Amino acid sequence: MMEDTLGYLGPAGTFTEEAALKYFNGKEEITLKEYSAIDQVVEAIGKKEIGSGLVPLENSLEGSVNLTLDLLAEYRDIYINREIIYSISHCLLASNGVDFATIEELYSHPQVFSQCRGFISEKMPEVKKIPCYSTAAAAALVSGENNKAAVASRRAAELSGLKVLASNLEDNNDNRTRFVVISTRDHSCTGADKTSLVISIKDGPGSLYNVLGVFARRNINLTRIESRPARKNLGDYLFFIDFEGHREESWAGEALEELKQHVVYCKMLGSYPQGKLIS
């Protein structure tokens, strides 16, 4: 029961819930459980309330992903089990009977207004934009209203009983968010995997260069690197590194062994299948 429950960053109707539903739809018997903050999802896994959690890692619209990075670095026994690359489509939602021409107020997350700037300035230049805490909250606010619309997910339309007046409002159609499924264990080797780890190195010229040499000499492709200030000591940095391969593959294991000579601290965040784009 608990094992089959997936916690996610809510509320229902956000793109995180939409991504969870699309990804698991028809695949597995999963119960979704909503949490209001990323750290609550992580804590719930620790307390075994839920078997796994879905949280945004990169480029999310619904909250800071720095928090996800910090939690992954901080919590023991929390690993990345899967990644989900989700292509987001913003929809214009309104109550039944509302005509496009009569919309006076538009509700959404401020970043969504920015992402849909072309559509809004061209098609609804006179409309008043009302910033909301989440796209799901925006959808709930316009439900039953006459001259109001929201920019939110298709799923939010279902939940709030709204109709979709227009879709793909975003200026850039390649609008993706990378989510990760986190759990107390990572994924077994599939042959097309990625591995994430967080390291801390001594501050100084060449430190990171030496670390990357470990991967470069083995032709290991890094797919992401990001530095974040370590929260404990001034001037210290953590580096989040993703590379192609599974930690159980022999060459990856050798690289990770050699890596230890160049770092102050290293935490394995897990190996997992490379995510395909879903939309």
Place this chain on the structure above:
Amino acid sequence: MMEDTLGYLGPAGTFTEEAALKYFNGKEEITLKEYSAIDQVVEAIGKKEIGSGLVPLENSLEGSVNLTLDLLAEYRDIYINREIIYSISHCLLASNGVDFATIEELYSHPQVFSQCRGFISEKMPEVKKIPCYSTAAAAALVSGENNKAAVASRRAAELSGLKVLASNLEDNNDNRTRFVVISTRDHSCTGADKTSLVISIKDGPGSLYNVLGVFARRNINLTRIESRPARKNLGDYLFFIDFEGHREESWAGEALEELKQHVVYCKMLGSYPQGKLIS
């Protein structure tokens, strides 16, 4: 007039405004102008409505800084002129006459609740947490209310006529945000500077290693590196790199020349004095 106007990510009472006031207080005659989104600040500089803008770059509580990175990469003729490292203090605010013991509802940004988890769970475990779009909005909502409080900046207390019941609510006292002043030009050399640039490299093992070699061989210290998916082509990445030094210093100029052999694209984001921590 225009030159003396600094645009910032509002609303008034956010930590961005507080940082702007503290930094410029008594130093220069600056008029502040509020904008509701980071891209509006950047556009206003392009249209010469304002001479410069203050926007969060790292670890902000008030919105995604990925947007700042993308805008810096995208817009021509926008440079970093200064950086400001601001230590944030969260305060418990309520209307006059409200007693700590009678508080039933607590308003703030969800990330702020997370950052003040220790204080809230220990001192106000029964309180109902209401998520808001910004800390400034939270402060405005509790103004004139009897059993409500907000977690926001000291500046928000002034603007909303609230009193400060407690300060430094955050679990981690080293809670910093890095802001940058952006403008149509960067800063002249002071001898203790930083330089930011964004590069794009060919995807493949060793690409980033070769780039970092340019800096490592000259003992240039990198203070930050971050990869971001390039928005145009799948699989391509941009790298944001900060290093110690000014682009006009001869060794830095040589490094930047050599760098061009290893990158597909390079945009100078500017050199500016290394920021000191203010609080």
